[in-house]
Amino acid sequence: MKISIIGTGNLATHLSAACGRSGVQVLQVWGRNAEKAKAVAALSGAAAISGFHDLNQTADLILLAVADDAIAEMANSLAALFGKSEAQPVVVHLSGATPMAVLQAAALKHYGVFWPLQSFRSGKTVDFKKVPICINASDEKALASISRLARLLSDEVCTVSEEQRQTLHLAAVFVNNFTNHLLTISKELTDEAGVPFKLLKPLLRETVNRLDEADPQDMQTGPAIRGDLKTIERHMHLLAAHPRFRQLYALLSESIRNRDEGTGMRDEKG
Amino acid sequence: MKISIIGTGNLATHLSAACGRSGVQVLQVWGRNAEKAKAVAALSGAAAISGFHDLNQTADLILLAVADDAIAEMANSLAALFGKSEAQPVVVHLSGATPMAVLQAAALKHYGVFWPLQSFRSGKTVDFKKVPICINASDEKALASISRLARLLSDEVCTVSEEQRQTLHLAAVFVNNFTNHLLTISKELTDEAGVPFKLLKPLLRETVNRLDEADPQDMQTGPAIRGDLKTIERHMHLLAAHPRFRQLYALLSESIRNRDEGTGMRDEKG
Numbered sequence: 288m289k290i291s292i293i294g295t296g297n298l299a300t301h302l303s304a305a306c307g308r309s310g311v312q313v314l315q316v317w318g319r320n321a322e323k324a325k326a327v328a329a330l331s332g333a334a335a336i337s338g339f340h341d342l343n344q345t346a347d348l349i350l351l352a353v354a355d356d357a358i359a360e361m362a363n364s365l366a367a368l369f370g371k372s373e374a375q376p377v378v379v380h381l382s383g384a385t386p387m388a389v390l391q392a393a394a395l396k397h398y399g400v401f402w403p404l405q406s407f408r409s410g411k412t413v414d415f416k417k418v419p420i421c422i423n424a425s426d427e428k429a430l431a432s433i434s435r436l437a438r439l440l441s442d443e444v445c446t447v448s449e450e451q452r453q454t455l456h457l458a459a460v461f462v463n464n465f466t467n468h469l470l471t472i473s474k475e476l477t478d479e480a481g482v483p484f485k486l487l488k489p490l491l492r493e494t495v496n497r498l499d500e501a502d503p504q505d506m507q508t509g510p511a512i513r514g515d516l517k518t519i520e521r522h523m524h525l526l527a528a529h530p531r532f533r534q535l536y537a538l539l540s541e542s543i544r545n546r547d548e549g550t551g552m553r554d555e556k557g
Numbered sequence: 558m559k560i561s562i563i564g565t566g567n568l569a570t571h572l573s574a575a576c577g578r579s580g581v582q583v584l585q586v587w588g589r590n591a592e593k594a595k596a597v598a599a600l601s602g603a604a605a606i607s608g609f610h611d612l613n614q615t616a617d618l619i620l621l622a623v624a625d626d627a628i629a630e631m632a633n634s635l636a637a638l639f640g641k642s643e644a645q646p647v648v649v650h651l652s653g654a655t656p657m658a659v660l661q662a663a664a665l666k667h668y669g670v671f672w673p674l675q676s677f678r679s680g681k682t683v684d685f686k687k688v689p690i691c692i693n694a695s696d697e698k699a700l701a702s703i704s705r706l707a708r709l710l711s712d713e714v715c716t717v718s719e720e721q722r723q724t725l726h727l728a729a730v731f732v733n734n735f736t737n738h739l740l741t742i743s744k745e746l747t748d749e750a751g752v753p754f755k756l757l758k759p760l761l762r763e764t765v766n767r768l769d770e771a772d773p774q775d776m777q778t779g780p781a782i783r784g785d786l787k788t789i790e791r792h793m794h795l796l797a798a799h800p801r802f803r804q805l806y807a808l809l810s811e812s813i814r815n816r817d818e819g820t821g822m823r824d825e826k827g
Contacts, residue, residue: 355785384785384791445752445756454746455756459757460780463757466761466764471816473731474728474773474774476728481721487729491733494732507738509734535809546741
């Protein structure tokens with residue numbers, strides 16, 4: 288199958304490299320900056336283009352690897368370029384947060400979502416085979432193309448509805464962004480106390496490794512679930528100079544305790 | 558060096574096994590339940606005792622591997638047993654949360670803290686060499702014994718003050734307990750949406766792996782730090798049926814944004 292990539296950022300770079308390694312033919316890489324486009328294209332042996340009208344419409348699939356708020360505009364430009372031609376490429380965006388309706392609104396014929404559920408950094412090779420790819424499509428033809436590309440790149444492909452993808456994106460914020468923020472807080476506290484933050488790393492790895500064996504809710508430990516109010520009070524005291532960390536500590540502890548006691552979320556939901 | 562272990566729980570079990578593997582001589586393992594004491598003692602070739610007065614006072618070090626709220630009582634019992642004898646063993650507790658003053662109050666001569674910064678589960682072997690051990694002591698003699706045992710068992714030994722240990726314990730709650738709770742929330746959300754939670758695991762592993770390369774605060778991603786209010790609003794809507802998760806989402810997002818804008822914690826502290 289032949290694909291083209293719109294964009295030259297982190298994700299475009301990783302995708303071009305992954306296509307190169309997996310033998311997916313990348314026709315073109317488009318970017319406003321000709322130098323960047325060239326660099327990204329080189330990773331998969333594609334041609335670099337900076338003129339939007341040079342886009343080859345014989346590609347099976349076009350990946351919109353652009354910022355979320357640029358997706359709608361790009362989709363409109365592509366729809367205008369394709370015009371009324373019957374055999375349009377399938378156009379996908381790569382965003383967890385952006386509704387597929389943005390592509391529908393651009394009056395594209397075949398479109399969908401190709402969302403790699405991983406965060407990508409520059410300068411670090413990613414084993415794409417292990418990156419879960421969540422896909423969705425406007426129709427069977429689009430789904431076939433999107434699914435084919437996803438399976439060529441990854442061993443973990445999952446077809447998800449709009450609502451499922453939004454929930455996954457929300458859950459990813461808890462798992463990734465909020466966890467990172469908790470680590471930031473821990474680092475600030477240990478820095479202030481002059482103790483090495485790295486002492487906490489084995490503990491964190493253990494928490495993550497446990498996920499392979501059991502549900503996190505069955506693995507909950509700590510003062511909140513033990514109802515150890517003396518320790519909680521000591522911790523709140525230690526956080527005296529950090530009012531927002533205190534708020535977070537109190538709310539997270541309360542949330543843990545309520546789940547344990549069965550008087551919180553579970554009941555409220557039932 | 559010769560040690561004895563008081564207790565037959567998870568930590569006592571792991572310690573006995575680690576001593577066995579590292580060639581640390583364990584004289585005795587004490588437990589009220591004779592069968593359990595026997596099982597734990599067998600891991601290091603120690604003698605099992607269930608009579609407290611059978612405790613051999615020629616040990617260099619006695620490890621109080623008991624629940625936090627049993628430490629004071631045990632310390633008092635040991636002090637009573639030792640009486641006025643000059644060459645008392647060093648007594649340590651293994652708790653991150655418990656003040657060393659609890660041992661001082663028992664009028665022991667030499668005491669300290671030996672806190673393995675890891676959470677231990679039954680049925681899973683732990684590579685103790687990689688478990689950070691935070692130590693503290695009442696005096697040089699105690700410190701020498703405690704430090705010797707710690708270094709025999711682990712490659713990562715750190716002498717910490719009372720305040721540093723308390724801060725580490727607090728930071729561990731953020732890193733371990735609160736992170737686990739975020740994972741619990743994610744799992745509940747994905748379960749409800751009928752999507753596999755495991756899709757989020759590579760993302761979590763990436764978040765943890767990043768810690769080896771940079772500070773978490775420099776790695777923060779997500780809608781909050783981007784100021785992507787549209788996505789935040791969509792997520793809050795998705796959480797409509799979960800008032801406490803909403804509260805947590807809002808507070809964590811606010812905390813992330815305030816750090817980014819430099820108008821929050823950093824300034825309040827300065």
